[in-house]
Amino acid sequence: MANILVVGAAGFIGSHMVKMLLSLGHEVVSFDNLSSGHRDAVLGGRFVLGDLADHLSLDKLFDESHFDGVMQFASSIQVGESVRDPSKYYRNNLVNTLNLLDAMVRHDVRHLVFSSSAAVFGEPCAIPINESHPLCPLTPYGQSKLMVERILADYDHAYGLKSVSLRYFNAAGADPDGLLGERHDPETHLIPLALRAALGHIDRLTIFGNDYATPDGTCIRDYVHVEDLCHAHRNALEYLFSGAASDAFNLGNGQGFSVQEVLKTVEEVTARRVPANLGSRRSGDPARLVADSDKAKTLLHWSPKHADLRTIISHAWQWEMRSLAI
Numbered sequence: 001m002a003n004i005l006v007v008g009a010a011g012f013i014g015s016h017m018v019k020m021l022l023s024l025g026h027e028v029v030s031f032d033n034l035s036s037g038h039r040d041a042v043l044g045g046r047f048v049l050g051d052l053a054d055h056l057s058l059d060k061l062f063d064e065s066h067f068d069g070v071m072q073f074a075s076s077i078q079v080g081e082s083v084r085d086p087s088k089y090y091r092n093n094l095v096n097t098l099n100l101l102d103a104m105v106r107h108d109v110r111h112l113v114f115s116s117s118a119a120v121f122g123e124p125c126a127i128p129i130n131e132s133h134p135l136c137p138l139t140p141y142g143q144s145k146l147m148v149e150r151i152l153a154d155y156d157h158a159y160g161l162k163s164v165s166l167r168y169f170n171a172a173g174a175d176p177d178g179l180l181g182e183r184h185d186p187e188t189h190l191i192p193l194a195l196r197a198a199l200g201h202i203d204r205l206t207i208f209g210n211d212y213a214t215p216d217g218t219c220i221r222d223y224v225h226v227e228d229l230c231h232a233h234r235n236a237l238e239y240l241f242s243g244a245a246s247d248a249f250n251l252g253n254g255q256g257f258s259v260q261e262v263l264k265t266v267e268e269v270t271a272r273r274v275p276a277n278l279g280s281r282r283s284g285d286p287a288r289l290v291a292d293s294d295k296a297k298t299l300l301h302w303s304p305k306h307a308d309l310r311t312i313i314s315h316a317w318q319w320e321m322r323s324l325a326i
Contacts, residue, residue, distance in 0.1 A: 010037025252291025
């Protein structure tokens with residue numbers, strides 16, 4: 001049993017992580033400022049309301065508990081917003097994470113799992129994307145994640161802070177028990193938007209371009225179930241506890257689904273039509289983003305258990321229906 005600090009614990013992936021860690025018998029302290037998360041999504045353990053920008057709050061947190069490891073999920077995640085307001089992204093994703101790292105060093109906590117992103121790669125040179133792919137982010141969001149990865153390498157060399165950076169492709173799905181799901185405001189992810197369009201909660205979904213070099217003309221993405229991401233974080237922390245070196249890993253299913261395939265599957269799962277409009281392409285949207293996760297499978301002993309698109313959408317649909325009843 002370990003004592004683990006989960007930062008950004010009230011968000012989509014962080015809340016699922018807390019639930020899993022508690023089920024495995026770990027002690028968990030959740031830290032979140034609730035700027036975008038939800039207090040009721042943290043289903044147990046100790047909750048601390050605090051902000052990574054507050055150095056005194058961080059020192060108090062680390063003085064009160066000795067943590068065996070830290071998981072950092074707290075970040076702003078809207079790619080388009082990062083282009084319009086880069087200051088927010090560099091402050092929240094970069095500066096605030098630096099504050100966390102400094103607190104860890106001051107209090108001799110040496111194991112971190114960092115929530116990174118496939119956005120560090122930019123326009124793909126080859127599909128599937130492995131860890132040796134060039135790192136050329138197209139947006140401040142991707143830049144902020146890559147900057148943290150580079151800082152982590154320096155903190156390892158200088159201070160012995162060991163870390164694993166997990167580069168998600170498209171996080172999706174929901175807790176299979178139906179207790180947790182996506183609650184972003186605003187919501188920008190395709191699957192929950194398609195489900196809400198099917199429910200009539202939004203008038204229409206917008207498809208951003210249908211003239212890409214793909215079989216049906218719409219973008220192809222690699223969707224990885226949130227519970228599978230949590231398993232990867234757990235394995236990554238155990239990997240660090242075993243004395244392994246700092247590293248970065250891609251996390252995806254290794255298969256891609258187009259926007260049209262997602263909408264078709266949503267209609268099959270919900271038995272409802274998804275009304276949609278065609279919009280123009282978004283700047284910086286590659287035609288295909290698909291992960292090569294062989295490195296994580298080999299070194300972290302990780303493989304996705306919920307790789308089927310229908311399963312991912314069914315779990316998300318279960319959450320949407322439950323959230324209506326709350």
